[in-house]
Amino acid sequence: MQEELFTSGRNIPNIDPSLEVWHWPIAVYLFLGGLSAGLLLFAAIITILGKEKEYPTTVKYASIITPIALSLGLLALVYDLTHPLYTWQLYTTIRLESPMSWGAWVLLVTTPLSYLWVFSYFSEIFPKRNLKFNVLKNFEKWLQKHRKNMAYILVPLSIILGVYTGILLSAFNARPLWNNAILGPLFLISGLSTGAATIILLSKTAKEKHLFSKIDLALIIIELGLIVHMIMGMYAGSQVQLDAMNLFIGGEFTLMFFGFVIILGLIVPGILELLEIKGYKIPVAIPAILILIGGLIFRFVMVEAGQLTRYLY
Amino acid sequence: MRYAMVIDTLKCVGCSDCVVACQTENDVPIGYCRDWITETVSGTYPNIVLELKSERCNHCDNAPCVRCCPTGASHIVDGGIVLVTHNECIGCGACIESCPYDARYQHPEGYVDKCTFCHHRLEKGQLPACVSVCPTKCMYFGDLDNPNSEVSKLLKNRKWKTLAPEAGTKPNVYYLI
Numbered sequence: 491m492q493e494e495l496f497t498s499g500r501n502i503p504n505i506d507p508s509l510e511v512w513h514w515p516i517a518v519y520l521f522l523g524g525l526s527a528g529l530l531l532f533a534a535i536i537t538i539l540g541k542e543k544e545y546p547t548t549v550k551y552a553s554i555i556t557p558i559a560l561s562l563g564l565l566a567l568v569y570d571l572t573h574p575l576y577t578w579q580l581y582t583t584i585r586l587e588s589p590m591s592w593g594a595w596v597l598l599v600t601t602p603l604s605y606l607w608v609f610s611y612f613s614e615i616f617p618k619r620n621l622k623f624n625v626l627k628n629f630e631k632w633l634q635k636h637r638k639n640m641a642y643i644l645v646p647l648s649i650i651l652g653v654y655t656g657i658l659l660s661a662f663n664a665r666p667l668w669n670n671a672i673l674g675p676l677f678l679i680s681g682l683s684t685g686a687a688t689i690i691l692l693s694k695t696a697k698e699k700h701l702f703s704k705i706d707l708a709l710i711i712i713e714l715g716l717i718v719h720m721i722m723g724m725y726a727g728s729q730v731q732l733d734a735m736n737l738f739i740g741g742e743f744t745l746m747f748f749g750f751v752i753i754l755g756l757i758v759p760g761i762l763e764l765l766e767i768k769g770y771k772i773p774v775a776i777p778a779i780l781i782l783i784g785g786l787i788f789r790f791v792m793v794e795a796g797q798l799t800r801y802l803y
Numbered sequence: 804m805r806y807a808m809v810i811d812t813l814k815c816v817g818c819s820d821c822v823v824a825c826q827t828e829n830d831v832p833i834g835y836c837r838d839w840i841t842e843t844v845s846g847t848y849p850n851i852v853l854e855l856k857s858e859r860c861n862h863c864d865n866a867p868c869v870r871c872c873p874t875g876a877s878h879i880v881d882g883g884i885v886l887v888t889h890n891e892c893i894g895c896g897a898c899i900e901s902c903p904y905d906a907r908y909q910h911p912e913g914y915v916d917k918c919t920f921c922h923h924r925l926e927k928g929q930l931p932a933c934v935s936v937c938p939t940k941c942m943y944f945g946d947l948d949n950p951n952s953e954v955s956k957l958l959k960n961r962k963w964k965t966l967a968p969e970a971g972t973k974p975n976v977y978y979l980i
Contacts, residue, residue, distance in 0.1 A: 511896035511899045511909060512900065571893050572894030572914070572915075573893045573914055574893070574894075575913075576892065576893045576894075576913075579876070579891050579892075580873055582874065583873075583874055583875045585872070585874075585875060588871050588872055590897050593873075661901070662897075663903070663970060663971070664900065664901050664902055664905075664970065728969065797900070800903070801903040801967040801969075801970055
């Protein structure tokens with residue numbers, strides 16, 4: 491029997507903990523990025539279908555959150571850089587093999603678009619406020635005319651934004667928990683789900699709440715499927731992936747992952763939404779808030795746990 | 804030209820001279836390091852084996868740090884050496900997350916730093932600082948493309964391994980076993 495008794499560390503306290511170079515701002519950004527992707531995609535699809543009047547929260551009121559969330563997310567990203575003054579270096583190159591590079595470019599296009607989107611609704615969102623300058627008024631009118639064009643651009647952009655939050659992590663082959671191909675779709679679906687939850691939370695019409703409860707329920711079921719897929723994939727993986735999976739099953743993240751992400755963040759709100767669709771009186775704010783908290787915890791768990799997994803040699 | 808480092812684990816005594824030489828040569832800030840020693844004890848008592856290894860950036864042929872770098876600060880220069888351009892690095896940490904050898908650290912000045920195979924010394928025809936100070940001469944440095952170089956001969960005649968080959972990075976630091 492070969493038994494490894496010990497491998498010494500490097501005994502340099504500032505080196506080994508440096509494995510955890512990504513802290514809470516990254517988890518917060520991944521959450522806000524996914525949420526924004528969801529809100530933008532739903533607003534764009536409703537606009538393309540020409541149903542703006544029926545679903546005003548989706549296209550109008552919830553979309554106020556998008557530029558705020560994206561801007562806060564970007565601030566969080568820059569805050570986590572150790573050389574923030576050099577952020578502009580992201581935009582001197584396009585490196586397709588680096589997800590962070592094309593993610594940065596997608597953000598550079600999407601964030602201003604999300605501001606323009608809200609601006610096109612300025613008069614409707616704030617009916618009592620008048621735009622002081624004619625230039626701005628004309629600009630708003632021009633944007634209103636091109637709303638559908640913006641929507642066509644936003645559909646692919648928001649999907650890329652949502653997928654990118656997952657691909658960003660999955661590109662790191664040195665962190666076995668992250669390095670699985672399912673993470674991109676999983677983060678996209680989770681992001682869309684938090685977007686739908688936000689719309690449910692803000693919506694004032696029963697029709698809109700009902701539609702997004704249905705959408706959210708479908709997303710929850712897909713997300714649960716993808717999580718099972720992820721765990722099965724790791725279960726069939728190499729030793730490093732088994733070690734990564736064990737963080738969730740019987741390890742230190744078990745309660746956070748199964749308790750808060752899967753049960754309280756997906757299954758319970760899923761059941762509540764199902765009951766609501768069936769006609770039971772359930773305040774939809776409860777499942778919506780659970781989804782949002784679950785989505786946030788999911789990002790924290792993935793970012794923290796992923797950095798604990800590594801190759802052992 | 805393909806630079807490689809070959810380290811004889813049977814000759815290494817784990818004195819950490821390579822670590823100190825590197826810190827002095829490269830002005831590595833106190834508390835950080837570009838190379839380090841690991842001690843692994845394996846086997847079942849009384850048949851146990853101690854292995855000492857001096858570890859550092861593996862200057863991989865298929866370097867995930869270079870692939871993940873969003874600004875191109877991490878790049879490969881002639882001879883396969885992986886370098887970081889300090890004023891292109893934004894300190895995002897992508898390369899740190901992608902390195903299976905955990906060979907990188909964030910310099911207090913913001914950029915990411917690591918072993919350069921003492922690129923500045925190679926340009927002057929000198930050996931890397933760690934190799935030149937090793938008291939047991941367990942470290943070798945040279946060109947793998949040259950079949951007559953010491954490293955090529957050693958890898959031809961001795962048993963060797965690389966670290967975490969399953970990560971697919973094609974490392975260029977070899978350990979004689």
